[in-house]
Amino acid sequence: MTKTVPSPEPGKTAHELPVPIKAVPVRHYGRWVGAAAVLAVLGLLVWAFAGADVDWGVVGDYLDHDTIIEGAGKTLWITLxxxxxxxxxxxxxxxxxxxxxxxxSSVAWGYIWFFRGTPVLVQLFLWYNLSFVFDTVNLGPLYKNEMNDVMTPFLAALLGLGLNEAAYMAEIARAGILSVDPGQTEAAHALGMSGAKTTRRIVLPQAMRVIIPPTGNEFINMLKTSSLVYAIQYTELFRASTTISSRNLAVMELLLVATVWYLVLTTVFSIGQYYLERHYARGTNRALPATPLQRVRAQLTSLRSPSQVGGTSI
Structure with missing residues (x-):
């Protein structure tokens, strides 16, 4: 098969024809300088910790210690x-x-105002020391008991964390409900649906697209905030590590053990949160955000040497 050469345009000779453009990629030297600086700082940090007075063997020994694992389990349980x-x-x-x-509306506003306006630690102590105000819990013929027996560290932690979180979740849920087009509610009312049924069957399912992603973020934040309950004698992960360090005096080593466990737990749930947000973004984004694996693959591809694309040198 013979290759035909296009004839020159009228009035132009063959040597005046345009030649293919050779595209040369722009060199971003600043990126490489910045990356080198960041790697140098990270290297200095690793070198500093490697030479620090820390017994890394103790850290490794206590990562799977029964008390630490039990504390991590209680942290997850109180968080959930x-x-x-x-x-x-x-x-x-x-x-x-x-x-x-x-x-x-006024009661809801007052609840949100109070619990968002006071620190979580103060609220935990308020619940834990409730016996100074009420000696007994008296529900008539249903239940009656001493407040000290009722308000255990677990119950105080649950009420302190849960009721505080409700104030923030109320604002998240309110934003999600307001994001739904009012026409949806009007259409439901036109069909004869009651206000409660409209909220349950029409508004809330659509609001979940806005509510779910920040709720995942709140869960991860709750996982870390749960460390505050050590102050009211609830033996979660942080208190478990400090209890061990008070016996063997390996304070820094046990703090690093707790740090590793918190990082593992938050990383696992952060990955879950990412895919949850990606799932609920299907209805709004034209193209779903890349997964971590796809991002790594794209970065590796971008580091390859320039190749021929479409017959043009890049």
Whole structure:
């Protein structure tokens, strides 16, 4: 098969024809300088910790210690229960806040104002020391007991974390509800649906697209905030590590053990949060964000040497 050469345009000779453009990529030297500086700083940090007075053998020995693992389990347990309480109460408060009933909206506003305006640690101590105000819990014929027996460290931690989280979840849920087009509610009312049924069947399912991603972030934040309950004698991960270090005096080593466990737990749930957000972004984004594996693959591809694309040198 013979290759045909295009004839020159009228009035032009063959040597005047345009030649293919050779594209040369722009060199970003600043990026490489910045990357080298960051790697140098990281290298100095690794070198400093490697030469520090830390017994890394102790760190490795206590990573799977029974007390540490039990503390990590209690951290997860109190985080899950507190988050469930916060989400359930937060959605209820959001609906109350948006209600046209002035009593309901005012009570919801006052709850959010109080719990967002006071530190979590103060709230934990308020619940833990409730026996100074109420000696007994008296529910008539249903239940009666001493407050000290009722308000255990676990219950105080659950109420302190869960009720505080409800104030933040209420604002997240309210933002999600307000993101739904009011026409959806009007259409539901036109079909004869009640206000409660409209909220449950129409508004909340659509609001979940806005509510779910920040809720995942709140869960990760709750996982770290749960370390505050050590102050009310609840033996979670941080208190478990400090209890061991008070016996063997390996304070820094046990703090590093707790740090590693917190990093592992938050990393696992951060990955879950990423894919959850990616799932709920399907209805709004034209193209889903790349997964971590796809990002790594793209970075490796970009580091290859220039290749011929479409017959043009790049």
């Amino acid at each position: 229960l507190s988050m469930l309480l916060g989400v359930a109460l937060g959605v209820l408060l959001a609906v109350m806040r948006l209600s046209r009933n002035p009593v309901l």
